[in-house]
Amino acid sequence: MFENKKIRLGIAPIGWTNDDMPELGKENSFEQCISEVALAGFTGTEVGGRFPTDPVILKKSLELRRIKIASKWFSSFLCTTPYEENEEAFIKQLYFLELLGANRINVCELSYNLFAKECSMFGDKKPVATDEEWQSLTEGLNKLGKIATERGFKLCFHHHMATVVQTIEETQRLLDHTNPEDVYLCYDTGHFTFSSEDAVEAARLFGPRIGHVHLKDIRRERMEAAIAEGYKFRKAVLEGCFTVPGDGFVDFMGVFKALEESGYEGWFLVEAEQDPALANPFEYALKARQYIKKMTGL
Template sequence: MFKENKVKLGIAPIGWTNDDMPELGGEITFEQCISEMALAGFVGCEVGNKYPRDTKVLKKALSLRGLSIASAWFSAFLTSKPFEETEEAFKAHRDFLYEMGAKVIVVSEQGNSIQGQMETPLFDKKPVFTEEEWDLLIDGLNRLGDLAAEKGMNIVYHHHMGTGIQTTEEIDRLMEETDPKKVSLLYDTGHLVFSGEDHLHVLNKHINRIRHVHLKDVRIEVANKVREEKMSFLQAVKAGVFTVPGDGVIDFKPVFEALDAAGYEGWFVVEAEQDPAIANPFEYALKARQYIRETCGL
């Protein structure tokens, strides 16, 4: 399964140290994080807040361990701030990733987002874009796509819990109204299942737009509790709603089969933000690596 050397397997540092909640994994160093990624058998990663921003320093640290950068998260504020503010920050982010050899830039619209609010109920207070905000978002993303193309790169949009692009309907509209030459999709299994979407339907419908994949599993009993008890996104993460592939409710075999049949090329990035004091990140990285090898041969 999968053409040789066409799909690379990475892992996100958020399992070791959480950007949104620095108290999770605060004691874990950058060096421990990337060393354990390599030991677990991964060849790449995304970028966390403890990573050095000096590209020479970062390249040396990663190359010593046989790792490269797959991408990194970018928060856009196209619906809530002047485009120029997002543009300036995006160019700096793009240039950093370009220097690190990444081909895609992960973009998520954070205008009105509640994902970083500790006490805001995730499902009851989910933002919904107005028509004016949709226009700003679509136009802004197309323009960011142009800026990425200047460096031969692509933007991949990350649908995300607690934001204006979370549901199947919202993803469908985003894909319909953005220029397919300028805006691609990041497919995240965990966020879709947590939201209550049919992740395989979204995968098959938009498979030709998918240029980046996050492999994230869900503990469904925690997801149900989040709805019932009106918990926030950050509270859900602390409660362990996410885990690595093979440890939750999702069967990844049909996901891998569909992507293989479509000739997917690019990165698979394991991403499972948990409390590292409860879920040892190295142990879970090994668990994910074994499951992926057994399920799709990578």
């Protein structure tokens, strides 16, 4: 599978240390994280909150372990703050990533997000944007995307649970109103699944626009409990709803086939928000790597 395709495998640091909940994995160092990434057989990662902020120091540490930076999260607030503020912060992140040799940046719209809210992320609690805010979002993404393209990057929009762009319908709306030459999708198997969507259908539907891939699995019984009981986002993480590929019910063979048929090339990044005290990061990294090899031969 993926013969003659340029596919690289990475794993995000969130399994070792959680930027949204810093108490998770506070005992795990940056050095431990990237050393175990390499030992597990991955060649890339994404920038984490505990990574050195000096790109020279960071690059040296990564090169010692033959690890590349695939991308970095960027929080946009295009619905609710002036575009200029978003652009200034965005350009700073592009500069940082340029120094590390990366060419992807994952943008997630966090206006009204419920990541830290003490309320359910389901039903009428789910964030929504007005038509005017949608226009601000898509127009802003087109501008940021053009800047990224001119600097050799792909802006990859990250649909996400507990945000205004979560479902297939919302993702379609965003892609329909953005420039396909400048705005791509950071496709996440777990977030589509948790949103009661078909991850395989999404991969087929959005294939030509996918610029980056997050491989995340979902434990069915825990997801069903989360929906039934109206979990807040952080509770879903703490209750073990998310896990690595092969440890849940996502149809990854279907996902891989759809991505292969679309001609996808780029990174596959394993990303699973778990409590490292309950799910040993190195153990789960090895599980994910072995599963991907079994499914794809990569």
